Amino acid sequence: MTIAVGDRLPDATFKIMTSEGPAETTTAEVFADKTVVLFAVPGAFTPTCHQKHLPGFLEHLHEFKAKGVDLVACTAVNDVFVLDAWAHANAADGKIAFLADGNAEFAKALGLDLDATGSGLGIRSKRYAMLVEDGIVKILNVEEVPSVAEKSSAEALLKAI
Numbered sequence: 001m002t003i004a005v006g007d008r009l010p011d012a013t014f015k016i017m018t019s020e021g022p023a024e025t026t027t028a029e030v031f032a033d034k035t036v037v038l039f040a041v042p043g044a045f046t047p048t049c050h051q052k053h054l055p056g057f058l059e060h061l062h063e064f065k066a067k068g069v070d071l072v073a074c075t076a077v078n079d080v081f082v083l084d085a086w087a088h089a090n091a092a093d094g095k096i097a098f099l100a101d102g103n104a105e106f107a108k109a110l111g112l113d114l115d116a117t118g119s120g121l122g123i124r125s126k127r128y129a130m131l132v133e134d135g136i137v138k139i140l141n142v143e144e145v146p147s148v149a150e151k152s153s154a155e156a157l158l159k160a161i
Contacts, residue, residue, distance in 0.1 A: 002111035009135050010109040014099035015080035017087075022080045027106075030099065031135040034070040037157060039129040040107070042114060042146050043121060044078045044086035053127065056154035058092055064154075067161050069131075073097040077104045077113075077124045101125065114146060129157045 009027045016025050030036065041053050057072055064072055073096065076083060080100040087093040107113040107125035114124045129152040131139040139160050141151040150156065
């Protein structure tokens, strides 16, 4: 079953990079008592993710904050080291929280996993963007095609908020 507007996010654990190295955080720690924009990409450094999706959220970060968003976060089925390198490569560290879902457990729990084994990428996350208030999904925009970032763009989510 795919998560829907009005549903609570499932319990999950992510890997994050801290100044002391890799650590874990949970959905409860990330989303409780906060308004969070969460966007997911099929893979860090992949063309659409790297050139269109992430840059839009960085560009519009201040607009999300002005609308009452406490945190903008990105999740991907990549390891914490890849996401950390991607954050550094885009000057996004400290601006966007990068939540590594290395085994696709969160993507699968949401019902938003993507089988990209035919392209040699394994199991990934579908591309989406959501607004979450205190762990409850308020807006959910999922792309039909992984290489497209229109419904899930920062601009589309800002219009919906």
